Amino acid sequence: MILDQQTLLSDAQAITVTAVSTNVIDLGPIASGLVRDIGKGKPIPLLIQVTEAFAAAGAGTLTFALQVDNDVAFGSPTTVWTSAAIGKAELIPGKVIIPEFIPRGTNERYMRLSYTVATGPMTAGKVTAGVTMGNQSNG
Template identity: 45%
Template sequence: MHLDAQNLFSDAQALTATANSTNHLDLQATATPAMSPAALKRDIGGGIDVPLLAQVVANFTGGTSVEVQVQVDDNAAFSSAKTVGSSGAIPVATLKAGYKFPLPVIPFGADERYMRLRYVVSGTPTAGAVTAGIVPGIQTNG
């Protein structure tokens, strides 16, 4: 899998409690056409799916489950974050190195300037780490 540092949310980020991704993406402001009073609407991918990978890189132990949420906001502080996608809660017993959370593409509704992931952890895991980012494609064989 090819990961680009500029499109990386988390790099082997240890998760023992609910946390935001180490990094967020600044998608920049949309342009405003010269003859229009409003900025253009953001359309990530222009109708083409943009793959998003969130993969376990260190086995989770302890705890109950982990959910990966895709969040967007109009400010870098994420003071009014909007969740636009979710993996759903995945049981810790499933979270072994190599597991890919079911977030195949950046979801519709990711229309604001900033994007991050939020890891919602249930229980108290004692170990586990995730690497996540935008990728050119999701590897589906072994």
Template identity: 35%
Template sequence: MIIDALLQLSAAQAVTASAVSTNTIDLGVARDIGQGEDLYAAFTVDVAPTAAGAATVQFQIITSAAADLSSPTVIGETDAIPITDLTIHRKPIVLPIPSAQLLAQPIGQRYFGVRYTVGTGPLTAGAFSCNIVDNDPGVGKNYPSGFSVA
């Protein structure tokens, strides 16, 4: 999976309560995202989530008229995933984003991002990354990067 820094919505974002991604894509500027091809939101677990109880996390793809992703429209989502299934180095959680769905959004849905919805929380730890990619990263084995970019 090749990662583009401009399409990274979260980079090891700490999540203990429901939250939106730290980054957004401005569809008013990046109007041709995907250029007619399917895109995928690939979520990875950077820090395994923990909680006092049996918490869950749901991953959602959202658009909003506001840059802070408030009052979003959900265009794709996973089921609520138990934290016991969210282990480090697991295969990415992949949500397809058909380009036709992005183009069909109501006028004013200018910003694109993701939301992490914590159920039966809060979490006491947990961090996730989300990258938009143009091929399904759910195949093959994933390894930690072993490097950092300064």
């Protein structure tokens, strides 16, 4: 798979407490009268992958959410996809978090990921995420 610096949301970002992706993708302005939804049509590959094992003193879990907003500060984000809570035992290097494509409803100017830690904090763990040219599939 090929990652691009301009479409990278998190680059081996350490997640120990609830946080948002280091980077935001600007999908560009929308002309008056037009509607955007980059989740429609040809699937756009999205990779969310654990790059360092997660650890916590307790039974730590992590939930991933893809958010959009027309405000770069994400004053009122809309969540277009949320994962189930994933336990620290499953958050091992190479673990790919589904969805593999940007979902429908991704229709505002800015896009980011939100990471919610529960029963934490985590004491270790990193994630790399972003839009790719295509995701590797061994299945």
